[in-house]
Amino acid sequence: MTIVTEHPRTIDPQQVREVMSKVPTGVTVIAGGPGLTGERAAMIVGSFVFISVEPCLVGFFVGHGSSSWPKLKEATVLGISTLSASQTQFCRKLGKKEVDRFAEHFWNEGPCGAPLVAGSVTAMECQIENVTSVGDHDFVLARVLDLSAGSAADPLVFQNHEFSGLLRH
Secondary structure, X not given: OOOOOOOOOOOOHHHHHHHHOOOOEEOEEXXXXXXXXXOOEEEEEOOOXXXXXXXXXXXXXXXXXXXXXXXXXXXXXXXXXXXXHHHHHHHHHHOOOOOOOOOOOOEEEOOOOOEEEOOOOEEEEEEEEEXXXXXXXXXXXXXXXXXXXXXXXXXXXXXXXXXXXXXXO
16 A cells, blocks of 8 residues: 655646536535524535434535624524525525525524525524534534425535536436
8 A cells, every 4th residue: 555645736726626516516505593693694505414313413514714604603503404406596695795695585493493494405403513624614513403304396406617406317
């Protein structure tokens, strides 16, 4: 077995983004508040992952430059919603800076009090267990308090810089 101790070259960040755009990702909304800041916040992540059944744990990554994350990490409970393919326009709105993400009635309150996207494919409420800095992101480990399957619609997928639904054969 060969152990590589040196990095052979520097990898161009733009090349990384282009190559990784080929990997399809689900589109998930993380929402919470008001927390200690007194504000509600919401953001989109493409890195949501199921981790464990017992205990029920999920995780996601947040870029260090996120303006929503400082508000969200203070929330008592986070709402995590997987968007459906029919929610593309709502997703585009949430992706814009300086927009009131709660102005329209696309939200429900979950049993634990977290904001959840109405009509989403999945909905869960979680508490943050741990946050670890990894590269230029934070990895957030969260314990699931409540979850449900929502809409039977196909989930929204992001691949090749575009939104789509799943292609079923």
